[in-house]
Amino acid sequence: MVPPGSKETSVTGLRSTIIRGGLESLYFTGAHLALRPFVEGVGAILTLHHVRPPRPDRFQPNRLLEVTPRFFVRVIKLLRRSGVDLVSLDEVYRRLRERDFRRRFVCLTFDDGYRDVLQFAYPALKEAAVPFAVYVATSFADRLGELWWLVLEAVIARNEHIGLQIDGRNRTFSCRTLAEKRALYDELYWWLRRRPTDADMRAVVRDLAACYRVDIAAFCKDLCMSWEELAVLAADPLVTIGAHTVHHPMLAKLPTEAARAEMDLSRSVIEAALAVRPQHLSYPVGDRTSAGAREFAIAAELGFKTAVTTRPGVLFPEHRDHLMALPRISLNGDYQRLRYVRVLLSGSATAMWNGFRHVEAA
Numbered sequence: 001m002v003p004p005g006s007k008e009t010s011v012t013g014l015r016s017t018i019i020r021g022g023l024e025s026l027y028f029t030g031a032h033l034a035l036r037p038f039v040e041g042v043g044a045i046l047t048l049h050h051v052r053p054p055r056p057d058r059f060q061p062n063r064l065l066e067v068t069p070r071f072f073v074r075v076i077k078l079l080r081r082s083g084v085d086l087v088s089l090d091e092v093y094r095r096l097r098e099r100d101f102r103r104r105f106v107c108l109t110f111d112d113g114y115r116d117v118l119q120f121a122y123p124a125l126k127e128a129a130v131p132f133a134v135y136v137a138t139s140f141a142d143r144l145g146e147l148w149w150l151v152l153e154a155v156i157a158r159n160e161h162i163g164l165q166i167d168g169r170n171r172t173f174s175c176r177t178l179a180e181k182r183a184l185y186d187e188l189y190w191w192l193r194r195r196p197t198d199a200d201m202r203a204v205v206r207d208l209a210a211c212y213r214v215d216i217a218a219f220c221k222d223l224c225m226s227w228e229e230l231a232v233l234a235a236d237p238l239v240t241i242g243a244h245t246v247h248h249p250m251l252a253k254l255p256t257e258a259a260r261a262e263m264d265l266s267r268s269v270i271e272a273a274l275a276v277r278p279q280h281l282s283y284p285v286g287d288r289t290s291a292g293a294r295e296f297a298i299a300a301e302l303g304f305k306t307a308v309t310t311r312p313g314v315l316f317p318e319h320r321d322h323l324m325a326l327p328r329i330s331l332n333g334d335y336q337r338l339r340y341v342r343v344l345l346s347g348s349a350t351a352m353w354n355g356f357r358h359v360e361a362a
């Protein structure tokens with residue numbers, strides 16, 4: 001039982017407190033400036049998901065995936081002011097290949113294909129003439145996708161108890177208070193992420209959705225761009241349409257042929273729908289449990305120019321030899337402060353997280 005108003009110490013909460021503390025101290029001690037010449041690399045690729053107005057709900061475990069339009073515009077202005085080149089993925093590819101590092105560069109990317117990118121990010125990007133990429137999971141645009149992290153959020157938000165079979169045992173979890181909901185979300189989210197196969201994870205989520213009457217497909221319709229909406233972006237030379245697989249699986253948990261088909265087929269579906277063949281790929285989820293050496297090799301075989309992970313980091317000249325394993329800097333909704341963006345782009349935070357290694361491509 002947690003007294004009302006007390007700050008619960010969920011694992012995620014604790015972790016974000018530590019990360020925030022690290023970003024703050026790097027900023028306020030000036031360490032990010034001192035470290036910068038050694039760690040800033042040659043450029044960076046930013047990861048975004050949603051750009052939309054803040055919502056009042058107190059239970060928003062996926063809020064890290066969204067920034068507000070106001071913060072987004074401030075980031076664009078910061079980038080413009082700081083004198084970096086804002087470039088497309090093709091230009092990132094060219095600069096890495098040709099070792100053209102005369103000017104620092106930043107590339108903006110959006111994963112999944114949410115409608116709010118068209119509504120709230122696109123007008124600001126167009127006005128400032130900033131190129132950007134949208135990585136489309138084709139089942140989302142086809143209205144057949146499973147945004148399972150939102151299913152889990154909805155089930156916990158709308159219920160006071162959840163029954164679930166875990167390791168062959170029926171368990172019941174209480175999720176009456178905000179603190180219980182947050183703790184349960186963390187527990188079940190990471191338990192699902194640890195399932196040995198993608199099919200295992202999806203079976204649990206489908207059971208939960210059926211049992212607690214959550215319409216899985218509705219999330220696609222409500223939140224993701226249709227092909228018609230994507231066509232508006234695809235027609236703009238500022239926009240690169242990238243591939244993000246068909247079903248948005250954790251590729252490393254699929255058999256090899258299935259992983260290859262997910263990457264290859266999504267490219268063909270996008271080409272059929274939008275008449276552009278994606279040359280750039282983003283691995284769904286994108287951490288090392290979702291994309292590793294096998295996936296990097298498949299992406300190379302399939303002929304993608306670049307493929308991005310969510311492994312945190314800025315770009316170094318060495319990434320020329322690891323174009324299928326590019327790191328990114330996530331603009332996380334839990335850290336909407338320009339000073340955090342400055343610290344992240346300085347490379348100092350990710351250098352510390354990565355033990356000062358430039359490339360993490362294994």
Ligand SMILES: [Zn+2]
Nearest residue numbers: 111112284285
């Ligand atoms: Zn994604």
